[in-house]
Each structure stands twice: as C-alpha cells, then as structure tokens.
Amino acid sequence: MSEQAAILTEKLTKHYGNFPALVDLDLEVRSGEIFGFLGPNGAGKTTMIRTILDEIRPTSGTATILGLDSHAQSVEIRNHIGYVPGDLAMYPNLTGRDTITYFANLRGGVDWALVETLSERLDADLSKKVGDLSSGNRQKVGLIQAFMNRPELLIMDEPSSGLDPLVQREFQKMMREVVADGRTVFLSSHTLSEVQRVADRVGIIRHGKLIAVEGVADLRSKAIRTVTLIFDETVDGGIFVGVPGVRDVRVDNHHVMVSFDGQMEQLLGVATDAHRLLDISTQEADLEEIFLTYYEEVQA
C-alpha cells in the first residue's frame, strides 16, 4: 500500500441542486504523511470527506482510497480506515465502552489492550453514557473508535474540537506515531495552528475548489513574514503599497507592520528614503497569515 496514494481524487465534483459544493477536485494524499485539509466553514471540507467515504455520491469524478474505488469497494475500504466525523454524534444511551464495543463488533479484530491504552492516554471515561459526557469527553470516545483498529488511513474532520490543550497535545503525538508507523492521517481542520504543528502538507480549499497543495515547509519558505518597522514618528503606511512583495500594511503609531515576501533591500529603501528608521524586526508568518494571503489573492 505504501506505493500508492492513500487518497486520490480526480475531477471530484458534488452539487447540491444548483449549488456546487465541490468542483473538479484533484487531490493526492500520499501514504505515510499527515495531510492537513484547510478551509473556512462551508468551504467543502466535510462534503469532500463524505463523498470519498461513500456517504454521498459524487455528481462527477472519481475517488480512490488506498487504491480502492470509493464507491464500488467502499466496504473493503472501511476495513482499513478510521474515521472521526465533524460534529461527532453518537448513541446517547450507550456508555463509552458500549459504544466502542459496538463498533469493535461491527469491525472485528479490535485489540482491547489498545483500546485501554488509548483510553488512558486520552484520559477518557468510558463508563458514563455518551449523552451524559461533555463534548470534549465525547470527542475522546470518537477518537478511540477511530484509532482502535490501527487503521492504514485515518480520516478526521475537525477532530480536536472540545479537547483541552493537554489532550490535544497527546492527540497530536498519537497522529505522529501513526505516520511513524508508515500509516496516513488526513486531517481536516480550520484550526491552523494544529495543522501547522503536525502536518507534512496542506491542501487549501475554498468554495469547493482546491486552491493549493503545498508542503508546510514550502509554504513557509515562500518567506511570507511579518516585518515590523519602528520609526521616530508616525508614518503613512501608503508609502509601502506598491513595493514588490508587500501584501498587507498596518500602522500603529510609530510602528508599521508589513506582510512581506519580496526583496528586503527594496523595502528598506522605501523605509529609509524619507524617514528615520529606529529598529526593524522580522517574524516568520504562521499558516494563518499564509492561509489568509491565499484567500485574499483568490478573492482579488
């Protein structure tokens, strides 16, 4: 399985009536990576996941998971995957343990020692009814059922919602262990910081269209960074507009913050041309800024 793509979609399209939820989505998620799938609410992330899992049927296009056709071989596929849906809902009258047992029975071959280990690592209470659990504790049960069969591919839609920071950290560790084991994680999220911490590559989706697929490192190497210039007086930010590489300018008193991916020499030239520059600092942009930059470009 390691040679083939974990997920491969070709021209995957899904319309709800006249509304295009997914448009010609071509995506390859490689085996053995954590792939972050980013996009704002309503961008089409969940529709894409539901389509490749055969919950809903594509209007056109195809998808394969682990080399298997997402529709014709959907049952076989589900032997090899773990899934955490967005807006996770389970059976409120079953305890966490009953819920896990139910899915373990449907799936078969689940190692209960692993379930116990996962439960301990996530500090999950499996003795209470799911309906009586807080959303975070309910999410832990969802994570356990997804990880418990050592899936070759984990597909998770906003899996961290409700988890406290300590559990989030443990969860990220669990994802890294999965890829260290040669398996794959597909992580859909709008929590950019989480994706930034764990993902190898990210795909950015908007209005059902895949805008970009990049390695996290490549994105960063695009050198979008925040440059903070400190002057001895208030400066009109407009002087930086038009400088190659300047994407966004904010002025706060004597401080000018610029999102920038161009030649520093040109920026400094403008900065020192008619003003007295007291200090300069640069900071590597996080995915949030890169992400927003992408959107602004597409919107423009």
Add this chain to the structure above:
Amino acid sequence: MLTSVFTKTVRDRWRGMSIAVVALGLGLLLAMSVYRSFETDVFSKLPEAFRSLMSIPDNADAAAIAIGILYGLYGAFTLAGLAIAMGASSIAGEERDGTLGLLLGNPRSRTSVLGGKLANMTLLVTLGTVVVVAASYLVAGVLGVQLGEMHVAAFGVHLWINTIFYGMLACAIGAWTGNRSLAIGLPTGLMVLGFLLAGLLPLIEGWATVPKAIPWYYFDGSDPLNNGFSLGHFAVLLAASAVLAAAAVIGLNRRDLKGQTTTTSLLDRLRENPMTRKIADRLAGSIRVSRISIKTLSEHQGVFVVAALSMFLIMGVWMGPLYTLMDDLLLEYAEQLPEELWAFVGSGAGGMSTPEGFYEAETFGMMAWIAVMVMTVTIGARALAGEEANRTMGLLLANPVRRSTVVLEKTYTMVAYALAVGFATWAGVWLGSLLGGLGISPLNIAATCVLASLVGLVFGGFALLLSAATGRVRVAVFGTIGLTLAMFLINSIAILNETVESLALFTPFGHYLQNQPLSNGMDWGNAALLSGVFVALVAIAVYTFERRDIRQSG
C-alpha cells in the same frame, strides 16, 4: 420573544395540522358519498350503547353517520394525536434536542416560553377544528346532503376541548419529567384505553356510570352530534385542561432542565445494582451491542413492554371474563345486526354474538394490528432516518458494513418485535378464553395473531421504505399513518358497499380478518400475500437506500 416562540412553533407545526385536516375533509367526502347510498334505518335501530361507541346520533341520516364515525373516531384520534405530539414536543422535545437551554438563554422566563407554546397549540387546534367542522357543512352542501338537526358545531366544540385536553396532558407530563416518550405514551395510552372503556363499560350491567371517570366520556358521552352542546361535559374538560396547563407551568419552573436526554432502562438500573451488575453488564453491554439488530432491539424495549402488556392484559386476558359479564340482551340484540356494521370497528366476524366475534371486534379489529404497528412503524421510520437525524449514520457506515446489511438488521428487529407483540396477544387471548370459559382454539388465536403481526409488518415495511427513500422520520411516520387511515377507511367502505367490495383486496385489511381466522383458522393465502408484500417493501427499501446520499439531519 413570546411572539417569536409562538410564531416559530406555528411555523414548525402548521404543516402537520394542515395535512391532517385536509385528509379528514377528503375522508369525509369519500365516506359521505358512499354512505349516501345506504339504507340508514338499520343504524337508528342500534342500541344506545352501540351508537355511543360509534358516535352515531339518533334519527341518523347518511351524513350524520359519516360525520359521527369519521370525526368521532378518526378525527378525534388524529387531532388529539397531533395535540399530544405538539404538547410533548413543547418542552420535553426541546430538551431532547438540546435547544431549550438555548431558548431560555434569552431574557424570557420559562413561563413565557411555555405560554408561547401553549398558545400556539391552542391556535392550531382551534384552526384545525374550525376547518374540520366547516368541511362537514361544505361536503354536505356539495353532495346535497341535509344535515337537518345535526349539531355539528356543538360536536366541533367538544372535539376541540377533547383535543386541547390531551395536548395539555402531554405538555404537563413533558414539563414535569422532560421525558418526551413518556409525554407521548401516557396520554396516547389513556386516550385509546379511554375510548375503548367509554364504549365498552356501559355494555356491562350496572357499570353504566363508571365511564364518568374517563376523560373520553366527556368528549362524546353526551352525544353532542345528536343532543347538542353539553356545558357540563365541556366544563369538565376545560377545567381539567386549565389545571394541566397550570401544572405544566409549575412543573417546568420547579425542576432542573435536562440537556440531551438519556433514558434509563430497566437493564441500566440492574447494571447499577452491585447484586445484578455482572449479568446486567453482559446483557446491557456486550450482548446489547453485539450487532445492529440487537442494539436496535434494546432501543425499543420501553415501547414494547407497554404494547405487549396492553395487548396481553387488557386486550387479551381481561376481555375473556368481560365477555361473560356483558348483558345477554345486548349480545342477543347484537346478533341481529348486519355483519357489515362491524366493519366500522374493524371486525370481519358476526359482531359480538360469539366469543370469537367479540375478540375480533375488540382485540383484533383495531388494537392488535395497531399495537404491532406502534412497534414496526417506530422501528421502520427511525431505522435509517432516525440514525440520519441523530447524525450517527455516517459513523455507523464508516465501519465495514453494507448499507443493505443495515436495512436488513433493522428489519430483523422489526420482525422480532412484530412477532413478540403477536405472541403477547396470543398468550393474553388464550388465557382470557380459558378464564372466561370461551373455548377459543389456541391455534386459531395464533393464526389471527400471525395475521395481525403481518398487517403491522406491511405498514412497518412501508415506513421503512419511506425512511430509506427520504431519510426523514416525519415523512416516514406521517406518510405511513396517512396510508393506514386511508387503507382502513377504504376497507371499511368496501365491506359496506358491494359495488366497491373488491377494493378491500387492495388493502392489508382485506387479507386479515376477512375469512374470520379466529373461527376458521389460518388463511395461508392471506398470510403468504401479506408476507410477500412485506418482503417486497423491504427489498425496495434496500434498493433505494443503496442509491441515495446519506443525510446529516432528519
């Protein structure tokens, strides 16, 4: 805020009420046009108690018969059923959905929110009743039927307060407990039982006044269609409704609100007890979730206990001794009645003159298949659409199970419950027959119970099909109830009118009591036909479910 609670609830609920009153109006049109051709003298000769049971007024003409039967039975049940659903959903339903906390997060008191809900229910019931009454005059006018001295408007007022009473009762139970199932189940049980007892108890010598303890008595006990408005009876139900509304306010204000509700089953309680924990853990835990069908089985145990016990004790065991207590004169008189009349109450046998006929009229005519239907339609409608409404279907199908497997597993549960209710009915009727010394053949009882289960399964299969095709619980439930009422009405009319007799064969009821299985034993042809229809419906459900998108809401 009160206005918005009110208007939102109107928006959520008006459709169900509209469909119901239009269906009732069309039903009346159909029934009245058929009854116009009858020789109505036979109805005027009926004993008082029978007329009361059937809501047929004195000096009845065809129009009155249609109005009395259609509105006195179907209309009252339909409107009260809707009111119960509205009342139960008003507080307990919002709690179940986890939306009540959000609603009360706004700066309005619990009382004002409840007030908005009750005002909405009252408005919709009032509008529904007005339309239903207006339809009587309209249909009679269109068909040129003289209503004469019929007090249709007075009957409408009784219908209105009866509907309000059951809605308030459901709301009060929901407000006190936060348990929507209880808020639906108890008033429905009280209504059905009240209807039966209010009709049956006067048939027993010396028991004529007992029905005064039953709410249903104050709906039609004074025969408002015939005698006009009864202030006393109206006042009783009005006062009771006011007390229930006040109780709802008190109940809601004095307790903690629930979040998403979880139910506590008998097994859960045993699980909490150290003495029974081990065995209960196996039953409630590993066994309960061992497969989809068994898990589904465990989810409906509460409804099953009520349905099975009702059929066993009340409609089974109790009916035997009751038959022996009944007034011999009434039974002799009943023997003279044309058997077509018993179509009104669903019986295909010769009225109440024989124990078999009595059981067919009272237990098997309606109650047996309704009890089975409660199980099969609940499971069928919720089987797929319920999982989608609860957003659990995606997670379920993320496991390596086929969609067809999910449908079939749920079907197994439906069949198991249908047979179990049938078995409870068989055991009750057999015991009732023994206690009353009636000598009904246990094999014939079994045959009738199997046919009742199959009728329930056909409608459950239809609910499953709607659930599979649409993914919407409401469509599945109300679509099936609508079909059932239409089929029952068609069957009743077909029995009454020879020219359309063959229509009965297109309904499940035409293959149920038609050949009097309680007297004559199993009709294997009917059993095979009903089974075949059920299997076909399930097959279409599988085909449909395999080919559509899974919904994420109901």
